[in-house]
Ligand SMILES: Nc1ncnc2c1ncn2[C@@H]1O[C@H](COP(=O)(O)OP(=O)(O)OP(=O)(O)O)[C@@H](O)[C@H]1O
């Protein structure tokens with residue numbers, strides 16, 4: 178029988194029950210955009226490892242290559258197209274031209290972005306506390322209070338005179354009990370955080386809070402573990418965190434500090450939060466006291482990604498970002514513009530469901546396509562572990578770390594801290610460099 182194609186079929190057509198008549202040769206390239214600010218180290222590592230992966234992923238009889246490029250800032254026509262399949266964005270929370278370009282591209286051009294800019298614009302700590310209280314998580318009791326001071330807007334006085342109720346801050350303090358935390362309802366980066374031990378301190382902190390709208394939150398005292406759960410798609414890293422240390426020692430290097438049951442619980446909490454809000458990349462801070470887990474801060478728009486704080490955990494972050502973004506780009510995972518909260522509320526309100534968290538987690542795992550993602554990684558990214566292992570031992574990696582250290586530390590400390598972070602990365606290589614954990 179002849180190998181010649183049947184007349185009348187175009188080269189990319191296949192026989193329904195047979196092999197392709199002509200194997201189409203043209204390659205496809207998927208484009209990943211990096212929308213960056215002051216980031217130095219992780220994008221450099223990400224780009225180098227991506228290049229070394231040399232991907233040619235088979236898809237519908239074609240080979241898919243993946244390229245990354247840094248997104249530039251420039252004027253744009255709202256009707257112009259967008260070449261990227263996914264953008265990893267680090268600017269949304271403060272650089273609005275990029276944010277608005279990204280919003281345009283997701284609305285008009287099918288772009289997938291990590292993270293969803295609307296979710297970040299509209300969902301502050303406040304919304305995240307409310308939503309997770311609604312789902313029954315152990316968020317500490319929290320009050321919001323009107324601000325101490327105001328911009329003198331034209332309608333201000335009339336509005337306050339008509340509607341603002343006098344209140345006694347001391348009464349709220351008594352209801353919550355001391356110690357408590359007074360912190361901005363939309364905060365981040367440890368700005369405006371007050372630990373308050375008494376009514377006097379509460380009044381003082383309120384006096385000093387100025388125009389910011391504040392939360393008063395009951396303190397979780399006597400916790401035995403502070404975990405930062407860094408989630409990227411369905412992948413989670415659990416980090417033992419010590420906020421009392423200087424920045425480079427807060428993420429501790431301990432591993433194996435969670436029982437399987439606690440790990441599963443934290444996975445369920447983190448994925449519930451991230452899928453509920455549509456955050457592909459987020460860091461959830463949870464305090465453990467005995468068997469109880471109290472999430473205290475889990476609306477982190479732009480999670481810490483710097484080698485200077487993550488050090489030992491940094492290679493995990495780069496690998497997890499690569500896996501998730503390559504998966505999204507190659508499979509053209511559709512971007513979810515709007516959250517869908519009804520299924521979570523159905524679980525919350527269903528008296529027949531005893532273990533709510535497991536119910537939410539099932540929705541979350543489906544949202545993040547955990548099984549499909551794992552299968553994709555096994556099939557197409559199996560070499561990532563070895564490539565990353567080699568890379569993080571290279572001079573290129575050392576250079577990238579050094580550049581980041583040079584940007585943050587005084588000249589005379591650059592050598593010492595580069596060495597410190599490289600040693601910790603080396604510790605990671607020895608301990609975990611060859612492991613094949615995807616989730
Ligand atoms: N309810 C609480 N109970 C115990 N400690 C708390 C509580 N709220 C805040 N803290 C402490 O204050 C720190 C800062 O609070 P929070 O994380 O809410 O602020 P943030 O500005 O978002 O900080 P970051 O940017 O580091 O996440 C926490 O890391 C924790 O040590």
Ligand SMILES: [Mg+2]
Nearest residue numbers: 366367462474
């Ligand atoms: Mg925090």
